[in-house]
Amino acid sequence: MSVAELKRQAKKLGPAETIHLAAYLKHLSRRRDPAYLARLDETWNAMAAGDRLTLAQYRKISDGLRKSGV
Incomplete structure (x- = not known):
């Protein structure tokens, strides 16, 4: 899935799902730091x-x- 597709799907999420997705992406970005x-x-x-x-x-x-x- 491309970044553009991910962004399109993310726009469809509700507020709670958006918060969880943001937290997960933040985790992925720093898990090896x-x-x-x-x-x-x-x-x-x-x-x-x-x-x-x-x-x-x-x-x-x-x-x-x-x-x-x-």
Whole structure:
């Protein structure tokens, strides 16, 4: 499929599908970037060491995103 065909198909997507597609394409564009992979490792290690959100914090963030349409 060509880039032009992908663009035509993307125009047909709804808002939620567009956000998911954008996130996926961003992931593909940086999945081999050493700096990005290092940041992911740092984040993983911080979480493994206990740096996490509480359920209440997660819900507050999630509710805010939902209300903003994301």
